[in-house]
Amino acid sequence: MAKYRNNLPQLNGKTVLTDGGLETVMVFQEGIDLPEFAAFHLLGTAEGRQKLSDYFVPYVDIARASGTGLLLESFTWRASADWGDRLGLSRREIEQVNRDSISFLQGIRASCETDDTPMVISGCLGPRGDGYDPGELMTVAQAQAYHAHQIDTLADTAADMISALTMNNVEEATGVALAARAADIPVAISFTVETDGNLPTGQSLKDAIAEVDAATGASPAYFMINCAHPTHFEGALAGLDRVQGLRANASRCSHEELDNSEVLDDGNPVELGQQFVALMRDNPQLTVLGGCCGTDHRHIAEIGQATRMAA
Secondary structure, X not given: OOOOOOOOHHHHOOOEEOOOOHXXXXXXXXXXXXXXXXXXXXXHOHHHHHHHHHHHHHHHHHHHHHOOEEEEXXXXXXXXXXXXXXXXXXXXXXXXXXXXXXXXXXXXXXXXXXXXXXXXXXXXXXXXXXXXXXXXXXXXXXHHHHHHHHHHHHHOOOOOEEEEEEEOOHHHHHHXXXXXXXXXXXXXXXXXXXXXXXXXXXXXXXXXHHHHHHHHOOOOOEEEEEOOOHHHHHHHOOOOOOEEEEEEOOOOOXXXXXXXXXXXXXXXHHHHHHHHHHHHHHOOOOOEEEEOXXXXXXXXXXXXXXXXXXX
């Protein structure tokens, strides 16, 4: 049963940390092959499940030390129909992947949650295509129909919410929001932006949020930014109270540069923490804080320190 679906701590003023870049940690630091960058493969073996368990240990410790909550994000960014087809999985198998991922996180919450560190389970949703390239845009109706299967599956689990990460166009984000509303599960829409602070389509973050809200009756619980460095979006946040979450990249590189890189750019964890201090000072509505590509527990520890400084 979902524990916080109707009472998300991050909507009630509680700061909630996330983990870092799970996929980049596993690929570049652990040397694990993840076909199509799909982390759910790790659920298929005892060794993989142990890697996932070990991965979350420092994040639990950081959240407790920081006095924050912890958002447990499922390993299902690639667990939708088209990606399942590429990986040779049937619809039933991809559905089970979503369910198993949430069950795994239930075990972590059951053993690690405390009153001071609530643990929100989030069903992670990714774009139908490339997160960095909008490609051929779907209509809103097409996006809603495509994502509804995964959202309906996650809504039938203990997931408290949906996090739609790396959304790069308004039509897909709107379709996701409508599908989540129909499934009666809270959704956070997380856009990615380029180095100029705009979506890959060229649309401003402000206009994108306004368009999604207008088309959905402001149904998303909140908006986020992920898979971008603070220097890319710090100037785009002014006046955007609907943006309550940030999952930043470690690297200052553009998406194109990251796509073409064969090595991990893990940036500067201390500097990233300091940048979060400034972002939180200027945007007090931010309650969901964490990392994306290239980040690991070192970066989240610095972000946790930033939350203590901002308190």
